[in-house]
Amino acid sequence: MALGREAVRHGYPVLYVQATELIIALARAHIEGRLEDKLAHYAKAKLLIVDEIGYLPFEPNAAHLFFQLVSRRYERGSMLVTSNRSVSEWGTVFGDPVMATAILDRLLHHSHVITIRGDSYRLREKRRAGLLKTNPAPAVTENTL
DSSP states (O other), X not given: OHHHHHHHHTTOOEEEXXXXXXXXXXXXXXXXXXXXXXXHHHHHSSEEEEEEETSSOOOHHHHHHHHHHHHHHTTTSEEEEEESSOXXXXXXXXXXXXXXXXXXXXXXXXXXXXXXXXXXXXXXXHHHTTSSOOOSSOOOOEEOO
16 A cells, blocks of 8 residues: 555556455446447556455456456556465466466566465454464465565
């Protein structure tokens, strides 16, 4: 969110969408024969932020719709993608390792990958407030993209 706000502050058009909302909108547009219009809408902003890819697995058709969007934006506009899954798990997320490879090929070309390890801000605040107990030597998880 902070990167998106900073882009707006510098005059760039930014669009934020959660991955599940994006896929629902693309699928609905596809059914209604308006997919080109919806892809154009998501391709228009200089920065598209897609939040929470991998939180829920994609249906096979959804992976194809997402691929179309990534291809449309490839080398034309920036995408900021957040995921709680490492890129090695994206074959499972998209239900198709070949489709995941095609999507990642375009997303990772010219990209910067930021890996965040440890608790989220939400969990950290709950621990500070004493609402969660601290686990001794918690396992390190990796969040990528």
